[in-house]
Amino acid sequence: MTILVVDDQPNLVRVTAVALRMLDCVPHTASTVAEASEILNTQRIDAVFLDVNLAGESGFEFLSTLVTRANPVPVVMFSAHARDEIAAEARQRGALDCLVKPFSLDDLRTQIARITAHRAKAGLRPAGEADALK
Amino acid sequence: MTSLQIFLLEIPERARPVVVDAAARAFSGALVVDVTSVTDAAARAAGSGSCLFVIGSGSPAVKEALGMATLHGQSLWALVALGSELVEGVETVPPAEWNAPLLGRVFRSAVAQQVLRAENLRLVGDLKTLARRISHDLRSPVGSIHTSADVLTEISPDETETIATMAEIVKSSSEEIHQIVDRVGFLMWASAQPSPRTGIEMADVLRHVLQHLHHRIENTSATVTLPSSWPAVNGVAEWLQVIWTNLLNNALQHGGAAPAIVIAWAPDERGFRFTVTDRGAGVPTARQAALFTPFERLHVVKTPGLGLSVVQRLVALQGGQCGHERPAEGGARFYFTLPADS
DSSP states (O other), X not given: OEEEEEOXXXXXXXXXXXXXXXXXXXXXXXXXXXXXXXXXXHSOOSEEEEESEETTEEHHHHHHHHHHSSSOOOEEEEEXXXXXXXXXXXXXXXXXXXXXXXXOHHHHHHHHHHHHHHHHHTTOOOHHHHHHHO | OTTOEEEEESOOGGGHHHHHHHHHHHOTTOEEEEXXXXXXXXXXXXXXXXXXXXXXXXXXXXXXHHXXXXXXXXXXOEEEXXXXXXXXXXXXXXXXXXXXXXXXXXXXXXXXXXXXXXXXXXXXXXXXXXXXXXXXXXXXXXXXXXXXXXXXXXXXXXXXHHHHXXXXXXXXXXXXXXXXXXXXXXXXXXXXXXXXXXXXXXXXXXXXXXXXXXXXXXXXXXXXXXXXXXXXXXXXXXXXXXXXXXXXXXXXXXXXXXXXXXXXXXXXXXXXXXXXXXXXXXXXXHHHTTTTOOGGGXXXXXOSOSHHHHHHHHHHHTTOOEEEEOOTTXXXXXXXXXXXXX
């Protein structure tokens, strides 16, 4: 599974990428909406892990863009705040879930399983598999 | 209270001499200014010290002035209305009580309340910033350490490259936490227990800061040009070191390859103006407004770091102001002022 990690905290992005590789995922990383958009336009991405608070940008606004585009992509939000209203807004805007920092490998495993189930239900194949069928 | 400004708007003509007399009795050196509107007063009040707004109680501008008395979490002015029409939430003095001794007491009381209100708003803002922004800022590096530890417990011992990456992330995340705790702790102590200002040789402060930054200056091949002389100022040496360190670190980071940094000072109308100029790419226009966001506003405004908010608070605590300007020749210039008084 190919996952785009969008967060403005470089260390968090790096460690999430390493953790995703351990879980047999292929990570791409971005620290801004512009970088993330560029990757989404040029790469096949199965899911996005997106921070609620990007420097000077709203993760929620980008979430709305991601879930309403022609090829919607499943999104799991990251949040530094363990507050119900943030998780509620994330889900209301179309996120699969909202993961509160700090998160563990098991938390990421759970989210990947959730994304896999969601994609299967929606009849979506993983990016790598789709490429292999071309 | 030399920096007090008293704004007059639509007050009855016969009240004017009494108001001027009362202002002179209540405050030494207060500046009485006729303003044309509440917006005009707000523009004059921005960034200045305490302000008193005296307005005719029958004026439709009273409610506007009341609404703007607290703006963006800051207390702009104390408000006193003159007239027979009572206005809810505003200290209103009826014509029968328009005499200088009484008005002077009303003015002093209103300004004292405004000072307390401003302090209260700042403290509440500080608490909100601590509760929201700081917890947010700490969670990311803590999260990086947490997830790194988790990865390390599951990783094969022969994956040395990943182990090294994790160790490096743990180290730099710990440093990030240390820096946040250090800065916030310093600022909280400085705000809660302000040190008295004393006479300081700015040359000594700069010597100390440049020694501290010596390695970074060498590693970036930076050149730092200093003025030939320095003024003696009234301030807090430790705070001035933090201010200069932040501004110079910014110039070293954003001043381009081999940064050419110019440190200068000049007298200004209230004291001294100190500048740090670099020839880097400059600050993008979109980011300029939030550069010196007051610390107590960091719970609503997200900025990439805390450094310039720390500078803003430490300069304000010493009675000065700070800001950014774009030199005509390019780059960025950051400045702060210090009053000449003791």
